[in-house]
Amino acid sequence: MQLISPLFRSFKAFKSLIIFCSVLLTLGCTKKSDAPDNSITFPLEAYIKGLDPAKSSDTYTEEVLSNLVEGLFQYSYLKRPLQVEPLLAAAMPTVSKDGMTHTFKIKKGVRFHDSEAFPDGKGREVKAQDFIYSWKRLADPATQSEGWWIFDGKIKGLNEWRDKIGKEASVTYDTPVAGLEAPDDETLIIRLTVPYYQLHYVLTMSYASVIPKEAVDKYGAEFLNHPVGTGPFKFESWIRGNKVILAKNPTWHGGTFPSEGSAEDKASGILADAGKPLPFVDKLIFLEMPEAQPRWLSFMKGTTDLSGIPKDNYDGAVKDRKLRPEVESKGIRLHIYSSAEVVYISFNMVDPVVGKNLYLRQALAMAYDTTTAMEKFYNNRAIMAHSMIAPGMDGYEPEFKNPFKEYNVEKAKELLKKAGYPDGKGLPPIEYSDSGTTTSRQMSEYLSQQFEKIGVKVNIVSNSWPQFQDRIRNKKAQMFGMAWLADYPDPQNMMQLFYGPNISPGPNSSNFQNKEFDALYEKALKLPPGPARSDLYKKMRDIFVAQLPWIPTVHRQGFTLSHGWIENYKKVDSMHGYFKYLRVNVDKKKELKAKL
C-alpha cells in the first residue's frame, strides 16, 4: 500500500469524487415527474420537424399537431368505416347539384388560443376569412408547404393566385380568389374547377386547418415553433429532441363524447362517457423517443401511457395475437387495428430491364416468399397484400387473390425462362435500393436470397434517406422497397400512385404509365362514391395485377398497448386528434402503477 496512501492523500479529489458520485446517485434516485396525474404521456417514434399545419407531412408531427389545430371536419371517433363529421363547420355543407360549389357555415364561438400574437393576449373569434387566409398560405410558394396538393388544380383561381403571389406586387393575400369566398363572417364558399369527391376527406387534414394571420405575422418563419390554433389543447413548450407539452385549452369551443357506436363499443363500455364534455385530460406530453428500448421500458415502467410494440419485444409481450398473462396481469391492454397502408417492392417501369419485361416481374413476384417475410420482419402483425387497395377501403376484397403472390419457385423459374433469362443466365444483377436502416438492409438481404433461388443476382444499394429518395425521384432506382400510408380512406389515394401524369418526382414513383388505367382513373375522379366507382377501382386493380409495377407485400396492422388506466381508446392510423376523447382513471393509475 506504499503507493495507494500517497495517491489518496495527494488526490483529495478522489474523496470528493466518491462524495460527488453519491450525491449524483441520490439525486438520480429521487423520482419526480412533470406529468400530472390527469395527463397522458405518449412516445413518438421519431423526432418531429415543426408544428406548422402547412408542413404536417409526417404521422408523428400530425399526432401532436392535430390536438392544437382544427379544420372544418373530423372523422367520427367511433364509426367504422371512417365517416366525416363537422368540427369547425356548424353542419355538413350545402353542395350544388353539379357538386362544384360547397357552402359551409362556420360554428359560432370558436376562438383561437390565447397568444401574445393578439393585441390583448386573448385569442379572437374565428371567421370564415381565416380559412381563406390559411388556405392561401398553403398555396403560397413562400410557405414551402408539403400539403399544397390537397387544393392543387381544384379551386377556381387558386393556382393562378399561387403563380402570381410574390411575383406581382398587385397580388397580395387580400386579392380575391374566385373559388374562395366569405360573404360574411360565418359563411364560406368553395368553388371547384373539377369534381372533387375527396374534398371532405382532405378538409379533415391538418393542412386544411385554420390558423390566425396575427400569429404568422408575429412569428414569421418560426411559426412552426409557436403554433396557434383552435384545438382542445394549446401549445405550452417544446424542447427539441426531447418533448412537447400541450395544456388543456380553457377557451375551447367545446365538444362532447360521441353517443353513437357499434355493438362492440356498447359492450366494451366505451359509450359510458357519451355526451360528456371533452377533453378529459389536463395535459398531453409527447416524448420524442427514436430508440425502441427506452420507448418500451418507459411504457413498462408506466412513464408513458400508450405504446407500440417494438419488433424485439413482441414475443415477450404477445403470443398468438393475445397478450401474455404476465403482461395482461399488469392491467395492460392490446388494441389491434387495420391500417390503410400497403408495403411494396417497386419496379422502375422506365428501366429497360425490369420495366420492359412483364415475365421477369412476374417471375420475381413469384420467387418472393411473403409469408416468411411476415414472420421475420413483422412478427405476423400484417396481412398479405394482393393489390394496392388497403383493408377498409372501398373496393378492398379480402377474398381477392393476386395470382403472382403465390410463392412458387418452379413457376417463377418457368416465367424467368419465358422472360429470356433461363436460370437467370444473361440477366445483369438487379439493383435494389434501400434506405440504409438496419431493418431495410435485412429486408434487402432477404430479397436477395429469395431471388438467388431462381438464379437472379441482386446488388444491394444502401443509401441515406435523402439519397434513397433522390434515387427514386430521379428514376435511378431499378427496384426499391417502400410503403404508402393513405392520406384518407378513399382508394383514389392509392390509385393516383399509378396515374401517368404523377410519375417521379410525383407520387407515381414506379413511373407506371398505362393509357387504359389513366382513362379509368380520370373517369373515377368524376364519380361519387358508389357501385359504379367501385367497379372502376376494381378494373384499375386488375390492370395493376396484369402489369405488376409493384410486388405488393403486406398491409401492416397496428398493435398498440395502453395501460389499464387509459379509457376510451379506439384508434386507426388515418385518425389523429383523438387524445381529446381519452380519459385517465387517476385512482386506477395509482393502483396499477404501484405494481409496475
Added chain:
Amino acid sequence: MFKFILRRTLYTIPILFGVTLIMFLLFHVAGGDPAAQAAGRYATPESIQIIRVQMGLDKPLVIQYFELVRQIFTLDFGRSWASKQEISSLFASGIGPSLSVTLPAFVLALLMNIPLGMLVAYKRNSWFDKNMLVLCLAMLSISSVVYVLAGQYFLSYKLGWFPVSGWDPSWIGRWEYVTLPVIILLVLFFGGDLLFFRTVFLEEMHQDYVRTARSKGLSERRVLFKHVLRNALVPIITLLVLQVPFLIVGSLLIESYFGIPGLGGMIFRAIQEADFPVIKAMTIMGAVLYIVFQLLSDVLYALVDPKIRLG
C-alpha cells in the same frame, strides 16, 4: 511563442478551406436534393424548382461555395431549413445538455483513471495489473451500444435507480436524468483511457531520471508525483485537449437513447433532414474547435515540458 501561435493560426486557413470544400462537395454530390425533400411526397418539378430557388440551390455551385465562405467570415449561418431557428440559438440550446453529460463524465474519468493508471503501472506484472489489463481489453471489445442497453435495462428498469430517459431543462433537475448517461460514459472512457495512462506511466517509470531520483533517496511519492506525473502529462494533455471538441459536440448514441436534447442529436436530425445550414455550421465549428484545441495542446506542451520549445 507568439510567432508560433500566429503561424498555426494562419495554417487554419487552408485547413478550413479543405474542410469546407469537402463538406460542400459531399453535400451536393451525395446529400440528396434538399429542395425535393422539402417538397414532400406530392412533389412536382414546379414545386421543387420553387423551393430550390428559395433555398438558393439554383445558383451556380461556385457562387454557393462563396456564400458559404462569406458565412464563415461573418459567422452568420442563417437559419435551419427544418426548424427555421437561427443556427446560433440552436447551438446555444444544444451545447448545455451535451456538456451536462460529457463534461462530468470527462472530469470524473480523469480523476479516476489517471491515479488508477499510475497504480496499475506501478504494480506492473502483479495480479492486479494483469486483471486490470484483461478487464480493459474486455471492456474495449464490447460495443458501446451494449453498455447503453444494459445500463438502461438493469439500472433504470430493473433496479429503478434512474429514470429510463428524459430531460429537465433546470440545472438542478437535470441531474436526475444525466446520472446514468454519465456513468455509462465513464465506463466507456475507462478501458481506453486506463490502457493509455498505464502505457504512458510505464514509459516514464523506466526512464533514467526515475532511477536517478530513486538512487538519490527520494521517496516513492515524490518520485511519482514530482517527476513521473509531470513528464507523463505531455502525452496525457494531448489526448485530453483533443477530446474537448468531442465533448462539446456530444454523444449521439447517449443523447438518442436518453432523450437528451444536445448537439449530437441535432446533427443527426440535420443529416436526416438534409438541413444544410445546420450541417455546415456544425462542421465548421467542429473543424475550428479541433484546430484551436490542437494549438492549445501544443502551447500546453511547452508549459509543462521545458524541453519543448515552440517557434
